[in-house]
Amino acid sequence: xxxxxxxxxxxxxxxxxxxxxxxxxxxxxxxxxxxxxxxxxxxxxxxxxxxxxxxxxxxxxxxxxxxxxxxxxxxxxxxxxxxxxxxxxxxxxxxxxxxxxxxxxxxxxxxxxxxxxxxxxxxxxxxxxxxxxxxxxxxxxxxxxxxxxxxxxxxxxxxxxxxxxxxxxxxxxxxxxxxxxxxxxxxxxxxxxxxxxxxxxxxxxxxxxxxxxxxxxxxxxxxxxxxxxxxxxxxxxxxxxxxxxxxxxxxxxxxxxxxxxxxxxxxxxxxxxxxxxxxxxxxxxxxxxxxxxxxxxxxxxxxxxxxxxxxxxxxxxxxxxxxxxxxxxxxxxxxxxxxxxxxxxxxxxxxxxxxxxxxxxxxxxxxxxxxxxxxxxxxxxxxxxxxxxxxxxxxxxxxxxxxxxxxxxxxxxxxxxxxxxxxxxxxxxxxxxxxxxxxxxxxxxxxxxxxxxxxxxxxxxxxxx
Amino acid sequence: xxxxxxxxxxxxxxxxxxxxxxxxxxxxxxxxxxxxxxxxxxxxxxxxxxxxxxxxxxxxxxxxxxxxxxxxxxxxxxxxxxxxxxxxxxxxxxxxxxxxxxxxxxxxxxxxxxxxxxxxxxxxxxxxxxxxxxxxxxxxxxxxxxxxxxxxxxxxxxxxxxxxxxxxxxxxxxxxxxxxxxxxxxxxxxxxxxxxxxxxxxxxxxxxx
Numbered sequence: 001x002x003x004x005x006x007x008x009x010x011x012x013x014x015x016x017x018x019x020x021x022x023x024x025x026x027x028x029x030x031x032x033x034x035x036x037x038x039x040x041x042x043x044x045x046x047x048x049x050x051x052x053x054x055x056x057x058x059x060x061x062x063x064x065x066x067x068x069x070x071x072x073x074x075x076x077x078x079x080x081x082x083x084x085x086x087x088x089x090x091x092x093x094x095x096x097x098x099x100x101x102x103x104x105x106x107x108x109x110x111x112x113x114x115x116x117x118x119x120x121x122x123x124x125x126x127x128x129x130x131x132x133x134x135x136x137x138x139x140x141x142x143x144x145x146x147x148x149x150x151x152x153x154x155x156x157x158x159x160x161x162x163x164x165x166x167x168x169x170x171x172x173x174x175x176x177x178x179x180x181x182x183x184x185x186x187x188x189x190x191x192x193x194x195x196x197x198x199x200x201x202x203x204x205x206x207x208x209x210x211x212x213x214x215x216x217x218x219x220x221x222x223x224x225x226x227x228x229x230x231x232x233x234x235x236x237x238x239x240x241x242x243x244x245x246x247x248x249x250x251x252x253x254x255x256x257x258x259x260x261x262x263x264x265x266x267x268x269x270x271x272x273x274x275x276x277x278x279x280x281x282x283x284x285x286x287x288x289x290x291x292x293x294x295x296x297x298x299x300x301x302x303x304x305x306x307x308x309x310x311x312x313x314x315x316x317x318x319x320x321x322x323x324x325x326x327x328x329x330x331x332x333x334x335x336x337x338x339x340x341x342x343x344x345x346x347x348x349x350x351x352x353x354x355x356x357x358x359x360x361x362x363x364x365x366x367x368x369x370x371x372x373x374x375x376x377x378x379x380x381x382x383x384x385x386x387x388x389x390x391x392x393x394x395x396x397x398x399x400x401x402x403x404x405x406x407x408x409x410x411x412x413x414x415x416x417x418x419x420x421x422x423x424x425x426x427x428x429x430x431x432x433x434x435x436x437x438x439x440x441x442x443x444x445x446x447x448x449x450x451x452x453x454x455x456x457x458x459x460x461x462x463x464x465x
Numbered sequence: 466x467x468x469x470x471x472x473x474x475x476x477x478x479x480x481x482x483x484x485x486x487x488x489x490x491x492x493x494x495x496x497x498x499x500x501x502x503x504x505x506x507x508x509x510x511x512x513x514x515x516x517x518x519x520x521x522x523x524x525x526x527x528x529x530x531x532x533x534x535x536x537x538x539x540x541x542x543x544x545x546x547x548x549x550x551x552x553x554x555x556x557x558x559x560x561x562x563x564x565x566x567x568x569x570x571x572x573x574x575x576x577x578x579x580x581x582x583x584x585x586x587x588x589x590x591x592x593x594x595x596x597x598x599x600x601x602x603x604x605x606x607x608x609x610x611x612x613x614x615x616x617x618x619x620x621x622x623x624x625x626x627x628x629x630x631x632x633x634x635x636x637x638x639x640x641x642x643x644x645x646x647x648x649x650x651x652x653x654x655x656x657x658x659x660x661x662x663x664x665x666x667x668x669x670x671x672x673x674x
Binding site for chain 2: 021024029052058060069075081083087131132133134137152153156157160178181185189190193194209210223227228238245246248249250252260262263266267268270271273275294296297299302
């Protein structure tokens with residue numbers, strides 16, 4: 001997107017329906033999360049444990065990945081490595097082709113969204129059926145996800161009914177009750193679950209010690225996709241590895257409460273390679289780099305790799321709540337997207353995203369693995385300016401400000417100058433987007449109060465001086 | 466250079482240049498050592514819309530299962546191999562299904578009866594590890610009703626204790642594990658919770674004291 005986040009945000013802000021949906025969704029999830037977290041005696045200790053666990057996983061990432069490969073192989077699975085999305089897609093396409101299948105069932109996965117696997121499969125003549133209700137809604141509408149956890153949150157029930165009536169057979173009389181819509185999805189997908197020979201999933205984590213892979217979900221489509229097909233293919237980012245099986249406990253204590261605001265999500269599936277007589281006969285694990293090792297090289301930015309994709313930071317973000325997920329033009333929206341997307345693309349994409357924040361810090365407070373998102377946002381702003389030369393006006397303005405703030409006389413003179421200069425620009429006590437020159441960009445997204453008639457310093461001199 | 470070696474090299478280079486700081490003593494979510502709270506389990510499992518029935522002795526369990534079958538109009542009930550025979554309800558057709566049971570048959574029965582390996586009081590979760598009386602994963606997935614007998618003795622308080630409990634089976638034989646908290650659910654449409662999508666839409670839990 002040429003205009004980046006500011007242009008996209010301006011567009012999305014005109015959509016009042018979107019904003020109503022988002023406010024309802026984020027308010028509801030925030031309240032649910034708060035109530036289940038209040039139940040836990042030592043939530044802060046759990047957050048510390050989560051952060052420490054992910055730090056430990058990253059500190060020896062190479063060793064854990066090698067151990068994971070050995071464990072999965074010993075358990076009857078096959079491990080593949082992909083430097084980038086193109087390579088991962090080619091591996092998955094070849095694996096599906098080898099089964100002779102032209103269809104696959106898919107469970108919601110951020111990693112496969114990131115690499116646009118469905119497009120690659122379609123180009124190879126393979127139809128991937130999304131089975132998560134929200135992903136199905138997005139897929140049928142040829143649409144984009146707008147939230148990590150509830151990807152179709154921008155759609156209301158009437159829109160969903162119309163989509164289903166247009167695409168699902170036998171739904172002419174469908175009502176817009178959520179229960180009826182869920183029932184329609186169940187009937188549509190049932191035969192596909194029972195007959196499709198290939199399943200494709202992501203992974204919430206994989207345990208190096210045992211080779212166990214985990215998928216956390218609610219609807220049962222994850223169980224279906226990872227249990228019923230003959231062949232299971234899982235695509236997982238390399239940062240999702242956990243060192244020990246015991247670490248699963250920390251993940252399961254943190255993730256559902258942070259994500260859906262439940263004590264536990266309805267279903268968690270843990271499988272270890274291939275189990276004779278139970279589940280898929282073939283299991284393939286595709287380990288995806290796609291910018292993760294590059295992110296690891298940044299000693300500040302790499303904390304973003306701790307992310308467990310809970311989406312708690314989206315639900316508390318005042319920017320996300322107003323602009324929604326599409327404005328980020330990224331698989332990962334919201335605060336975590338603003339630090340993850342530019343890094344995974346090695347600052348070749350998403351370079352406006354580190355500015356898509358007021359730095360209020362709410363995201364850091366809710367993060368179950370204590371990623372200091374505001375700190376990384378500021379760090380990435382610096383990197384974008386240094387390495388990509390981005391917003392030059394802001395850099396010049398900040399350099400000028402630094403000179404002004406360094407001396408009292410310059411500062412006082414600037415205050416007086418601002419008061420005089422702002423008079424012709426002000427209306428109703430505010431300066432609105434009419435400044436000429438380099439400040440135009442700054443004010444494009446901010447209203448500025450008019451400087452007061454008298455500054456504190458002038459008042460002090462008059463009264464006490 | 467292979468993708469594997471290249472990725473591992475990049476990771477090593479990043480870590481060599483700036484090692485990741487980790488606390489000396491690894492922290493863990495401490496397992497709750499207090500006596501398991503069976504009432505809490507019943508309450509929390511109920512919170513997630515499972516129907517919970519306490520029962521005493523094999524006869525009590527059997528009667529509770531029969532009542533559940535009547536409630537849901539069950540005529541054919543699948544039963545996992547190795548399940549306590551004294552629990553089997555009368556007046557329904559029992560299908561004892563092994564690992565090779567065709568999916569069509571699983572789809573045709575009215576429900577499935579199993580026990581579980583462990584249960585978590587604080588979250589109202591039952592855990593299956595495909596041991597005796599639990600069957601393969603498809604058995605508890607395809608039928609629309611799951612009746613699960615939870616002996617009170619296998620209930621633990623927290624998630625950490627449960628992961629301890631199931632860890633041995635995973636390490637030794639790679640047993641598949643399924644954690645179940647209530648019937649399947651979705652909140653994907655305007656965040657309205659709907660019980661029942663693809664997994665069993667009804668979950669009956671019978672707590673055997």
